Structures are given as C-alpha cells and as structure tokens.
Amino acid sequence: VRAAPVDGAVFTLMALALLADALGLVPHVGALAAPGTAPVLAGAFASCLALAFTPRHGIVDGIVLVAVGVVALVGGWAGVRPRADADRDDEVRDGHHRDGTLRRTGILWAAVAVATCLWELTSFVLGRLLPEQKAQHPAISDLLDPALDQLWFRALFAAGWVALGVALLGRGGHR
Amino acid sequence: VAHGPAQRARTGPDCQLFDLILGERAARITLLLFWWWIGWHFLVARTVDP
Secondary structure (H helix, E strand, C coil), rough: CCHHHHHHHHHHHHHHHHHHCCCCCCCCCCEEECCCHHHHHHHHHHHHHHHCCCCCCCCHHHHHHHHHHHHHHHHHHCECCCCCCCHHHEEEHHHHHHHHHHCCCCHHHHHHHHHHHHHHHHHHHHHCCHHHHHHCCHHHHHHHHHHCCCCCHHHHHHHHHHHHHHHHHHCCCCC | CCCHHHCCCCCCCCHHHHHHHHHHHHHHHHHHHHHHHHHHHHHHHHHHHH
C-alpha cells in the first residue's frame, strides 16, 4: 500500500486539536465576520483555474491545496457570525428538531454515508487481496484517476470541489 | 399537509440538517477536513498505487 505520511499527519493533528478543544484546552476564539462575496468568488475562481490548468500533482496544485486548507480549516474552526435572517432559520429548524424530522433525515444520510464507506472499503480490500481481479473491484480512486488526467474532467472536478468547499464554509457556521 | 403514518415518516429539509451539523465545531472541522483531503488526494498526492 502506498505511504501517505502527509495525509496521516494532517488527520492526526486535527484529531488531536479537536480532542484538546473538547477537553477545554483550546482558548476560545470569536466567530469571524463573513468575507464579502467578491473576495470569495475571486479566490474560488483563481483556485479553480490553477487546479485545472497546471499539471496534476505539480507544485502549483500543492501550493493551492495548502493555502486553501489553511484558510478553510482556520475559518471553519472560528465559524462565521450569524446572518441577520439566521434567527428565523433557527426557529424553523428547531420546530423540525422537536418533531423528530431532522433526526430521521440525519439517520437516513448517515446510513447512506456508512454504506458508501463500506462499499469503498470492500472494493479497496478486494483489490488488494485479488490483484488479478482488481478491474472488477475498483476503488473510487481507481475510477477517477485516469479521468483526472484529462483536462476537461480535471476542470470539472476542480470547479465542483471548490464550489463544495465554499458551500460548506458558508453554511451553518454560527450558533 | 400529510396526516397519519405518512406524516410520522416525514424527513426534514437537508439544508436544515446541514446547518445543524455544521453548527458544531467538531463536525464542521471533520467535514471540511474530509472535503480538503478529497482535493489533496486526487490533485496533489499519489492517487493510486504505481
């Protein structure tokens, strides 16, 4: 199996940070003011262009990923202040929370997520155990890797990835 | 408006669920880290074994 020391270090570091936070060892940081639309769009667009049009696995992709990661994780740690209309959203949500609909929705999504992970894990392990039949048990990485070497798919992937990150950072970082 | 069993089986809007989850720091950081790793894994790191 390929070594992934950076991935392991990042996951371990963030797990330790969250553990320290849960134990109350991390000083409180106030929520950030949400940045304006123009800088977010400019950063997202520039990241997309760089990720799509420079060589894959290259130094530019590395710099973009490190920069985006620092901004996203620092911003995500602090959270953003509630919007003016967030209180009304909270009331609607609390109503759904009380009558159990959010809980059911959560259980369904958790089931989808766990099933997807088990499917991926099964494919990965079968691909390792039966290398001659790997084509019949492809992991997601095996399926996407060749496509990502093509410019049009890499551009699509980069756009989708950046858009998902903006959406994740923009939603619900209050309360 | 649905009544009876149909109403009990109702699920909530997904965006409200995401707002609730992303309001928790640990869940927010976990989801953001997983999203970041997807980009790292497919665009920067060695994606598949040689």
